[in-house]
Amino acid sequence: MKRDFMPTLEDVARRANVSVSTASRILTNDRHGRFSSETRARVLHASQEIGYRPNLAARSLISGQSNIFAVVFPRVIDTPFTALMVLQIIAGIESACSERGYHLLVSSPRFQNGQFDAHYLQLLGSGYLDGVIIQDENVAFSALEPVIQAGVPAVVVGNREYPYFVRGDDYRGGSMLMAHLLELGHKRIGIIGLPAGAHYSSDLRAKGAFDTAARYGLPPECLFWHDGEFTRESALTASRSLLDRHPEITALMALNDRMAIGALQGMLQTGRRIPEDISIVGYDNLPQAGESIPPLTTIDHSIGLWGGAAVDMLVELRAGGQPQPRSMETTLIVRGSTAPPREGRGHSG
Amino acid sequence: MKRDFMPTLEDVARRANVSVSTASRILTNDRHGRFSSETRARVLHASQEIGYRPNLAARSLISGQSNIFAVVFPRVIDTPFTALMVLQIIAGIESACSERGYHLLVSSPRFQNGQFDAHYLQLLGSGYLDGVIIQDENVAFSALEPVIQAGVPAVVVGNREYPYFVRGDDYRGGSMLMAHLLELGHKRIGIIGLPAGAHYSSDLRAKGAFDTAARYGLPPECLFWHDGEFTRESALTASRSLLDRHPEITALMALNDRMAIGALQGMLQTGRRIPEDISIVGYDNLPQAGESIPPLTTIDHSIGLWGGAAVDMLVELRAGGQPQPRSMETTLIVRGSTAPPREGRGHSG
DNA sequence: CTGAAAGCGCTTACAG
């Protein structure tokens, strides 16, 4: 099953007429011993000639390091690999890993019967992983817990509590969105987010929004909540039912871009125009947010930079350091999906 | 750096009062020896108690198997990890791997200075990989080549020539799209695809389309080609310039859905209505194709099933079998983006 | 500056 002939260190050594130790030291740039440049050249040359590649399993077994990081996105609320948000992050991680000489494994563990699948647990305990970058937003259970138990260095992406994290400022993002709508003059606002208490980031964004409404003097009865599932479909439905029940709403705040796009489509289906009849805002600033018609007002929290930051932290962690957690820049991006409410609307309930 | 205390087989053996060999055999379900159910129970129990997880590096070193597959999408024409098409495939592969007990590594090698990056080559020669699922559509150079050289079992996804593949029928897909437009009555058709001779699948789709036009008696001068890059942006521009130069065009065929969506947006920007003023078709049947307004007429080639099929083939290959390559079902999905040309249009040039 | 040797944690003939 194995490739017919894979040259080993011994082959290199023999060919270069040195011991295996010497070959190993030269090939790994060991600071031990200053080999004559002649020896060094011989080894390098021999290695080249026979196409030597170190066996990573052997190296890993002896050194306790695999040069493999894993990115884990639990399969729960969401189907991770088709969510653009997740992809943006993975793309950044893959680039950074590749630049720094790490390989990247992807894992999307399932949670059932009170625990994560055995395959995931086996991976964590296998010694294969030098580190894990993990999104762990579900309040009800933690995919990070088994990582900690296994003693694998971890960096969290998002809002679960952990000393090493990369995240945006979700509270502030929610705040900015609400402030933007209020300053445009909206007075009846629908909000679509995950059920309260389920998801760290969604909760924070919502809290930022509610607190800000209060600060601006808008009573809670003027905010209309509808549960969503972070998917386009869920918000398509949610937006329609929200406006069926509360036609006085003049602005819709979706707690991610995917839902904002769903809401936009839902509103178009009812014949409303965006932003003339209703304003819509999202969160994440996915590429898609700029491509919808009209383009979405949303929050940018620099997700393209998360992957690189997370990998850097993991590398530092492995080197025995205590990396600073990273709160990424979070800004409001105003585009065409928001405008003041039409005259005579939004001012009385 | 390694977890402080990782129990080994020896720990299990000691605790269960058996030899390491016995512990190993029981834990790996070796058919060698029929252990007394009492011994078996003791070992299983001990293993449970101390939370034993096999060290995969050791296992891999001795067995020559890692239980790791890699999915590789070269970073060339495209930025793989944000293309939904790629993601659909990866999602399928990840599920299938997880079900069958394999871990999944992702790699997106860069091609420069006439070869792929060292990191990729090192991975292939490392002995870490039990198999590779690879997309290798670029005519100019091959990411599959080094895989073969390294002796790693491979399955190709798409149209590069190789005995083990999973793909749709791109020639037939291109054919069906063209036939659909011609039967609606279109006589001046724009086509946006990758530059001829660059990309296997794009070329086949184009060839299917051109051949079919000829078969229907439409002269080649009535087909207007514009190079694209498989991205939304490229088609947004391409569609506009195509119609600037050839306003007689009544239908646009984009060789993937992403470009079809770009074309749709490009046409909307010029004030055209879809499908009244111009019909648009895509390829792939991504979820997004059904969500645009109007939804896209496109080709479905079952990409959700590709991952599972590819993993199955790899598993069979590793078992010494000769898996049948798979041509996946390829069908025309007619939606709202196509209609007959308006009266008096498309009939004279 | 270089080498012989031990050992990482497993699996698997080989004996019994």
Next chain:
DNA sequence: CTGAAAGCGCTTACAG
């Protein structure tokens, strides 16, 4: 049915 031993391909003290 069970165990002692060799060995997978490396790295790294320990000697010289």
